Amino acid sequence: MSFIAWSVSGANALLQATDRVYILMNMAAPSPSDFIRKQLVQQVRAVFNDQAKGQQPVGLSENALFEKDTPIRMVHADVVGMMAGGMSALLLQMLHPSALQGVLDHSDFRNDMLGRLRRTARFIAVTTFGDRDAAMAAIERVNRIHAAVGGTLPDGSTYAATDPQVLAWVHACEATSFLDAYIRYAKPAMPQAEQDEYFRQFAEIARALGADPVPETRREAQQFIQSMRPKLTVTKATHEIANLVLSERTPGTPLAAQRMLGTAAADLLPNFAKNKLGLERSIIRTGPARLATGVMAGTLRWAFRQR
Numbered sequence: 001m002s003f004i005a006w007s008v009s010g011a012n013a014l015l016q017a018t019d020r021v022y023i024l025m026n027m028a029a030p031s032p033s034d035f036i037r038k039q040l041v042q043q044v045r046a047v048f049n050d051q052a053k054g055q056q057p058v059g060l061s062e063n064a065l066f067e068k069d070t071p072i073r074m075v076h077a078d079v080v081g082m083m084a085g086g087m088s089a090l091l092l093q094m095l096h097p098s099a100l101q102g103v104l105d106h107s108d109f110r111n112d113m114l115g116r117l118r119r120t121a122r123f124i125a126v127t128t129f130g131d132r133d134a135a136m137a138a139i140e141r142v143n144r145i146h147a148a149v150g151g152t153l154p155d156g157s158t159y160a161a162t163d164p165q166v167l168a169w170v171h172a173c174e175a176t177s178f179l180d181a182y183i184r185y186a187k188p189a190m191p192q193a194e195q196d197e198y199f200r201q202f203a204e205i206a207r208a209l210g211a212d213p214v215p216e217t218r219r220e221a222q223q224f225i226q227s228m229r230p231k232l233t234v235t236k237a238t239h240e241i242a243n244l245v246l247s248e249r250t251p252g253t254p255l256a257a258q259r260m261l262g263t264a265a266a267d268l269l270p271n272f273a274k275n276k277l278g279l280e281r282s283i284i285r286t287g288p289a290r291l292a293t294g295v296m297a298g299t300l301r302w303a304f305r306q307r
Helices: 009-027 033-048 071-076 079-093 097-106 113-129 132-147 164-185 192-208 218-231 236-247 255-267 271-277 283-303
Strands: 150-152 158-160
Touching: 071 079, 071 113, 071 164, 071 192, 079 164, 079 236, 079 255, 079 271, 079 283, 097 150, 097 158, 097 164, 097 236, 113 132, 132 192, 164 192, 164 218, 164 283, 192 218, 236 255, 236 271, 255 283
Parallel strands: none
Antiparallel strands: 150 158
16 A cells, blocks of 8 residues: 555656646636636646546545544545645655565556555545445455565565555555645644544555554544654665655646645645755755645635535
8 A cells, every 4th residue: 555656757747737737827818717626627637546547536426434524534535635635645665674675576566666655645536435346356456465564674574555554654654744745735723632532534545455553533643653763764865755645746747736745745844854865954945845736726626626
């Protein structure tokens, strides 16, 4: 369930789509709102679905694992928040040697970033919004993949993708980062009870994937992340992944736009992770990045008629 997918190609493709729609907003005929919404929604959906293969967006099911208008559905529906949060989660996840080695040994992210974006985004969509039978089938597929993933760490010890604690680490990084991005760019005054409910809901998926221990409140998540700090390391490979996430861009993407989202993602990291990765950012850089990311997030919520 690694979120290399949320980085790089997918994020940049969405930035390109947003740029094109801003141009349309200046060219459109009278009463352009519906046309603009339609164009932006189509562009976003094209990023996350392989239309050449006939792939369609995941529909909203009345028989989903989670009810409508609950925290997990609100957080996971916020596209820009999920991208910034996903990139941040990956940077945090890669501090764990086993999570890092699993990506290095078994991921094709260098050659198929957009494909990984689409597969990971679909997993989130199906398990959050799709029919519960489809959600459980998607979880079982991931479990089968994890069962075949393992290897040897540089120190000679072994790792396995089925390790409950490593799965818990990956989950805690994702849940914390997704929620922090949502709070920053969508709902700054999100009540504590809603935040804890988000952790409780997302924990259902984590447990089904074999994670243990699984935090069910923000405080538990923070405590778990702190407890894992002695196991975290930074290597040359860690910096390689971080640089790829923060600097790789698809042809034609404005460098400033890519840097904006990367800065926003790094800004979400806890201070100890920023320090380990050498990603301390000054307010001169984070301020404009937060503003621009917030504008893009608001634009997409408007397009999708989200609150």
